[in-house]
Structure formats: structure tokens, C-alpha cells
Amino acid sequence: MRTRRYRHLTSPNQNLDSFLDILTNTVGVLMFISLFITVVAVESSTIVTTPLVSNTDKKPRFFEIRNNKISYIDDEEIDRQIALLNRNxxxxxxxxxxxxxxxxxxxxxxxxxxxxxxxxxxxxxxxxQFKGQTENYQVTFYGADALIYEPLTPETGESYKTIAQTDSDYNEILEKFDPKTNYLAFLVRPDSFSAFRAARKQAWKAGYNVGWEPLKQETPIVFGSNGRTVGVQ
Incomplete structure (x- = not known):
């Protein structure tokens, strides 16, 4: 009787080093993405977002908020001083x-x-050579057709902790204007969001629309020949 011989197929040994490298890299990337999402989720409560802007026919009344103080930017007074200079x-x-x-x-x-x-x-x-002045700012020409507003002192402005008082400067300004024809535009420095929220809350209570724009601490306030635009938000 003839014995049948079976042929045994043998597979070559496979090198899994490349596969393990790919797997390790993939796991590392997934861990990085997970960590990034966690950090973003934790810090999202501290990020200040700018709301959508809507068009308005109302006139803006500008305020700077720096060092947690509120300063009115009286650009109408500067317009008056420039008109007087021009007449002379x-x-x-x-x-x-x-x-x-x-x-x-x-x-x-x-x-x-x-x-x-x-x-x-x-x-x-x-x-x-023009040097205008308001209650809070000294104003000079910046270039050919722009004006730069510089605080008179580092302490210029009214503390946000006192603006709710009836006789505060901020309240007097709000009472001077009409919320039907004016809105408040805030230029907010990074150190002063507490003051901004307090000023905005009081403006809303008085019936004003509000717009705001974040401004770096070192960025000067410059109004061009066509003014400055901060939309209602």
C-alpha cells in the first residue's frame, strides 16, 4: 500500500515592526486630539466672543474701558474745536x-x-499744531486725516464699581442722550471685561443698544476722517 504524503505549506515569518509603528503613531495622534478637545472645552468659558453686528441708523457714543474704568470719548467736542479753528x-x-x-x-x-x-x-x-482736549483726552492729528485720542492721565475714567450711583458721570452721560437716536459703542481693553459687563448692563437697563470692539492694551484710539464704526450687537 502506497502511503500518501501531504505537502505542508509553510508561511514566511512576517515582520510586524512597521505595523506596530503605525499603530503607535495613530494612538498618539488620537490621544493628542482628545487632549486638545479637553483643553478647548475647559477654556471655552473664558473666551469672549464678538456677537453678530446689525445695521443701525443711530449715532454711536464712544466709551473706552481701560483699567476697569469707563471714559467717555467726546468726539463731538473735538469736532466743535476743529470747526472753530477752521473758522479762524x-x-x-x-x-x-x-x-x-x-x-x-x-x-x-x-x-x-x-x-x-x-x-x-x-x-x-x-x-x-492742533491740540484739542476733552474731559478725558488730549487729541491731536495723526497723519493727514486722522485724530488720536490719548488719556490725560493714567487714572482717567470712572470706576465701574461706582457707575450705578445716581450722580455718577456715566449716568449723567446716559441721561444726556436719547436711546432712540443713539447707541453706546465700547472700546474694551483686555484688562477690563468686568467693567465692560457692568457698563453694558446699565446701558441696557437705560434702553440703549450696545456695540463693542476688543482693543489691545497698547493700541491707540484713532478716528479717521470718516469716523469709526462699531456696529450694534
Whole structure:
């Protein structure tokens, strides 16, 4: 009787090092993602989000909130001071080119052009030297067509702990304006969100719409020739 021989198939030994490396890396990435999600979830309560902005026809009344103090930015007073400066400046009239350019008219025209240029230089210099002042700020021109507002002192402003008092400066300002035609726009420094929340709560109670914009501690307050926009939120 013939014995049947069975052929045994043998598989080559497999090297699992690469597979283990991939598995280890995948687990590491998943752990990192899990840690990141946990950190974000923990810190989400401290992140201040900016609400959506809505359009409005109301006029903004600006306040800076720094060092947990509230300061009114009286840009209307600065507009008044600039208008007064402008009224006291000479009127610079552009000379017309004479039709007959003989020697006399030509020289006369050159003299008028020189007078106009001198007038314009005087006007520009007067605006460069302008120093306006409100109750809280000193204001000068910043560049050709912007104004920079700088606090008069480091202690400028009213503490948010006293603004709820009936005779506080903040309350007097709110009573001076009409919430039907005005809204409050707050420029908020990173150290002063407690003051912002208190000022906003009081503004809402008085019937005002509120807008706000976060501002870095070192960023100056600059209003351009077209003003500054902080929408209602």
C-alpha cells in the first residue's frame, strides 16, 4: 500500500515592526486630539466672543474701558474745536488763470499763486499744531486725516464699581442722550471685561443698544476722517 504524503505549506515569518509603528503613531495622534478637545472645552468659558453686528441708523457714543474704568470719548467736542479753528483760518482762494497772459498779468498771476501756496501751508501747519482736549483726552492729528485720542492721565475714567450711583458721570452721560437716536459703542481693553459687563448692563437697563470692539492694551484710539464704526450687537 502506497502511503500518501501531504505537502505542508509553510508561511514566511512576517515582520510586524512597521505595523506596530503605525499603530503607535495613530494612538498618539488620537490621544493628542482628545487632549486638545479637553483643553478647548475647559477654556471655552473664558473666551469672549464678538456677537453678530446689525445695521443701525443711530449715532454711536464712544466709551473706552481701560483699567476697569469707563471714559467717555467726546468726539463731538473735538469736532466743535476743529470747526472753530477752521473758522479762524484765512480763506485760501485758488487764483484764476488770466485770459490775457501779457507780462503784467503773468506776473500778477504768479504772485497770486504764491499767496495761495503760503495760505495753504499756513492752514496745514495750523492743523498739525492742533491740540484739542476733552474731559478725558488730549487729541491731536495723526497723519493727514486722522485724530488720536490719548488719556490725560493714567487714572482717567470712572470706576465701574461706582457707575450705578445716581450722580455718577456715566449716568449723567446716559441721561444726556436719547436711546432712540443713539447707541453706546465700547472700546474694551483686555484688562477690563468686568467693567465692560457692568457698563453694558446699565446701558441696557437705560434702553440703549450696545456695540463693542476688543482693543489691545497698547493700541491707540484713532478716528479717521470718516469716523469709526462699531456696529450694534
Amino acid at each position: 483760518l484765512p480763506e485760501c482762494s485758488v487764483p484764476e488763470i488770466p485770459r490775457d497772459l501779457d507780462n503784467y498779468n503773468y506776473q500778477f498771476y504768479l504772485n497770486r499763486v504764491q499767496e495761495y501756496e503760503n495760505c495753504r501751508r499756513q492752514t496745514v501747519q495750523s492743523f498739525r
